[in-house]
Amino acid sequence: MGTFHADERAAQALAGRVLADNPAIRPFMPDQHRTFFAGLSWLFLGAVDDTGSPIATVLTGEPGFVQSPDATHLTIAAAPGPDDPAAAALAVGAQVGLLGIDLATRRRNRANGTVVDREGGGLTVAIEESFGNCPKYIQRREHRLLARKPGATQRLAGLDEAARGLIEAADTVFVASRAREGIGGADISHRGGRPGFIRVEGETLTLPDFSGNRFFNTFGNLLGESRASLLVPDFETGDLLVLQGETEIDWSLPSASGFAGAERIWRLHVRRGWRRPAALPFRWSLPEPAAQLALTGSWAAVPQECRVEE
Numbered sequence: 001m002g003t004f005h006a007d008e009r010a011a012q013a014l015a016g017r018v019l020a021d022n023p024a025i026r027p028f029m030p031d032q033h034r035t036f037f038a039g040l041s042w043l044f045l046g047a048v049d050d051t052g053s054p055i056a057t058v059l060t061g062e063p064g065f066v067q068s069p070d071a072t073h074l075t076i077a078a079a080p081g082p083d084d085p086a087a088a089a090l091a092v093g094a095q096v097g098l099l100g101i102d103l104a105t106r107r108r109n110r111a112n113g114t115v116v117d118r119e120g121g122g123l124t125v126a127i128e129e130s131f132g133n134c135p136k137y138i139q140r141r142e143h144r145l146l147a148r149k150p151g152a153t154q155r156l157a158g159l160d161e162a163a164r165g166l167i168e169a170a171d172t173v174f175v176a177s178r179a180r181e182g183i184g185g186a187d188i189s190h191r192g193g194r195p196g197f198i199r200v201e202g203e204t205l206t207l208p209d210f211s212g213n214r215f216f217n218t219f220g221n222l223l224g225e226s227r228a229s230l231l232v233p234d235f236e237t238g239d240l241l242v243l244q245g246e247t248e249i250d251w252s253l254p255s256a257s258g259f260a261g262a263e264r265i266w267r268l269h270v271r272r273g274w275r276r277p278a279a280l281p282f283r284w285s286l287p288e289p290a291a292q293l294a295l296t297g298s299w300a301a302v303p304q305e306c307r308v309e310e
Contacts, residue, residue, distance in 0.1 A: 002021050003019075003021040003022045003025045004019065004021070004022075004215070004220070005179055005183040005184045005220065006183055007179065007180065007183065007184075007220040007221065008215065008216050008217060008219075008220030008221075009220070010220065010223055011216035011219040011220040011223055012214065012215075012216050012220075014251045015214070015216060015219075015251070015263070017214060019214060019215070022131075022215070024131055024132065025131040026129070026130050026131065027127075027128060027129060027130075028071040028072050028127065028130060029071050029072070029074075029127055029130040030071075030130070031071075033068075033109045033111075033130055033132070034068035034071065036100060036102070036109055037066045037067075037068060037074060037100045037109070038064055038066055038067055038068060039063050039064075039102070040063065040065075040066055040100050040101075040102065041062065041063055041065075041143065041145070041282070042058055042059065042061075042101075042280070042282075043059050043060075043066055043076060043098060043099070044056070044057075044058045044098070044099040044100075044101065044231070045057050045058065045059065045086070045090070045096055045097065045098055045099075045176075045188060046096065046097035046176030046177065046178070046186045046187055046188030046229065047086060047090055047094055047095065047096050047097075047176070047186050048089060048094065048095060048178050048186055049085070049086070049088070049089045049244075050088065050089070052225075052227070053227045053244050054176040054177050054178045054186065054225075054227055054228050054229045054244070055085065055086045055089050055176060055242075055244065056174055056175075056176035056188060056229040056230070056231040056242055057080055057084055057086035057231070057242070058174075058231065058240065058279075058280070059076060059078040059079070059080070060078065060280065060281055060282075061077060061078045062145070065077040066100070071127075072126060072127045073116075073124055073125065073126055073127060074111065074113075074124070074125045074127060075117075075122065075123075075124045076122050076123050076124070076125070077120075077122045078121075078122055079118070079121060079122050079123055083150075083152060083153045084153065084276065085242070086242075090123060091115065091118065092115055092116060092117065092118055093114065093115065094114065094186075095113075095114055095178070095185035095186040096112070096113060096114065096115055096125055096185070096186050097110070097111075097112045097176065097177075097185065097187035097188040098110065098111045098112070098113070098125065098188070099174065099188045099189065099190065101138070103138060103139065103140060103141040103142075103143070104140060104141065104143070106135035106138040106140055107135065108132070108133045108135070108138065109130070109131070109132045109133070110131055110132070110133060110187075110188075110189070111125070111127050111129065111130045111131075112127070112128055112129040112130075112184075112185050112186065112187060113125045113126045113127040113128045113129070113185070114126050114128065114185070128185070133189075133190070133212075133213060134212070134213055135290070136192075136210070136211075136212060136290065137190075137191070137192035137193060137210060137290050137292055137293065137296075138172075138190065138192055139171050139172055139192060139287035139288065139289055140287065140288035140289075140290070141235065141284045141285050141286075141287050141288070142284070142285040143282040143283065143284050143285070144282065144283055145281055145282060145283075146238070146281055146282055146283040147281060148238050148278035148280070148281050149278060150276065150277060150278045150279050151276075151277030151278055152277075153274050153276050154274060154275040154276075154277070155272075155273075155274050156273040156274055156275065157272065158270060158272075158273075159200065159203055159243075159270055162275070163241055163243075163273065163275070164200050166232055166239075166241055167198050167200055167205065167232055167241070168195075168196065168198065168200055169195050170195065170197075170198060171192060171193060171194060171195050171287060171289070172190070172191075172192050172233065172235075173190075173191050173192075173198070173230055173232050173233075174188055174189065174190055174191070174232075174233075175188065175190075175191055175218055175228055175229070175230055175231075176188045176228060176229040176230075176231070177189075177217075177218050177221035177222055177225070177229075178221055178225050178227075179220070179221050179224055179225065180221075180224030180225045183224070184221070187217055187218065187221055188231075189217065191207065192290060192293075193207075193208065193210070193293065193296055194289070194293050194296060194297065194298045195298065196298030196299055197296070197297075197298055197299070198299075199299040203245075203269060203270045204267055204268070204269050204270070205230070205243075205267065205268045205270065206265055206267050206299070207265065207266055207267070207268070208256060208259045208261065208262030208263075208264075209249075209256075209262060209263055209264045209265065209266060210261050210262060210263065210292070210296060211261075211263055219249060219266075222247050222249060222266070223249075226246050226247050226248065227244070227246055227247070228244070228245065228246075228247045229242060229243065229244045230242070230243045230268055231243075233280060234280075235284040235287075236284075237277070237278065238278045238279060238281065238282065239275060239278060239279065239280075240275070240276040240279040241273065241275050242273055242274055242275075242276070243268065243270050243272070243273035244270075244271055244273065245269045245270040245271045245272075246269045246271065247266055247267060247268050247269070248266065248267050248269075249264065249265075249266045250264060250265050250266065250267075251264050252264070258302040259296075259297050259299070259302050260295065260296050260297030260301070261292075261295045261296030261297060262296070262297075
């Protein structure tokens with residue numbers, strides 16, 4: 001089996017370049033990745049819910065709550081609480097995508113695998129794929145632990161005023177996706193931009209896609225399975241907003257030509273969501289924008305005539 005599944009190669013072809021197999025995508029974690037995961041205070045997870053839709057969440061703990069007993073396993077001394085809609089999606093046998101990201105150093109590593117144990121109030125993941133990502137578009141933030149009292153999960157049938165405000169001000173989001181049946185598993189990835197890089201119109205979010213590692217893991221998944229989940233952290237309050245919906249990708253350059261730095265755009269049509277108040281037990285510093293943002297824009301700067309009509 002090659003490094004990239006068929007839909008990832010199809011996405012690469014649509015973008016103009018199909019990559020050769022990449023030895024940096026390994027069936028095990030190198031020692032530096034294992035050490036990196038063990039130093040994290042949070043870990044993002046993408047899984048698949050009982051409807052087959054991707055679902056995103058994040059687990060937190062003191063550094064060391066994630067450990068790697070060997071090169072093909074991660075043990076996580078935390079699990080979603082019963083109030084987290086993602087809890088049932090992380091049962092033994094579930095496919096899961098993992099993203100470790102350290103905002104202070106702009107370093108991130110990803111891993112994909114299967115949940116093999118849920119004993120002891122945590123979970124163990126058998127790693128099937130491990131690789132690093134470049135630091136592009138990551139806003140640098142320092143954090144420290146801050147005791148917060150989480151509130152009850154608030155279900156959303158659509159985007160309320162608070163959700164719209166958070167999304168329109170966001171500079172960092174996370175996207176959970178899944179491969180179509182039989183060719184791959186679950187995944188979660190980071191997306192960053194200037195505040196205002198996500199446009200909200202009705203129940204539709206429009207996002208630019210900037211030049212990255214050219215793997216097209218997320219877009220490859222979305223070609224075969226259009227559903228996705230978007231996780232938006234509120235760095236001021238510790239709230240989490242999680243959305244689920246259906247996506248479409250516009251591969252034509254003219255559609256993105258009004259947005260500085262965008263190579264294409266994609267949309268998420270929101271079908272449902274939830275807010276988890278005070279779910280993140282951290283206090284964050286003000287962001288130091290990634291250098292790449294100097295070459296990107298926001299929807300506020302796009303002339304109305306350049307915007308694609310829904």
